[in-house]
Amino acid sequence: MTSKTLKSIPCPHCKTPVVWNSNNENRPFCSESCRNKDFIGWANEEKVMKGNSLYDDVLSNELLKD
Numbered sequence: 001m002t003s004k005t006l007k008s009i010p011c012p013h014c015k016t017p018v019v020w021n022s023n024n025e026n027r028p029f030c031s032e033s034c035r036n037k038d039f040i041g042w043a044n045e046e047k048v049m050k051g052n053s054l055y056d057d058v059l060s061n062e063l064l065k066d
């Protein structure tokens with residue numbers, strides 16, 4: 001939680017570390033496959049997100065863009 005240059009988070013589906021940058025269109029997932037598999041279940045598990053400010057801040061912004 002102290003990374004300064006590259007922000008990296010575990011893929012919500014398979015826990016593979018994912019570097020967070022604008023070139024990673026599958027973020028926060030490691031791949032399109034994980035993204036597609038996990039999205040519905042992830043949306044139904046808001047409780048997992050509660051208290052995780054990284055996901056709250058970044059993902060709510062991403063979702064609003066769509």
Ligand SMILES: [Zn+2]
Nearest residue numbers: 011014030034
């Ligand atoms: Zn993954």
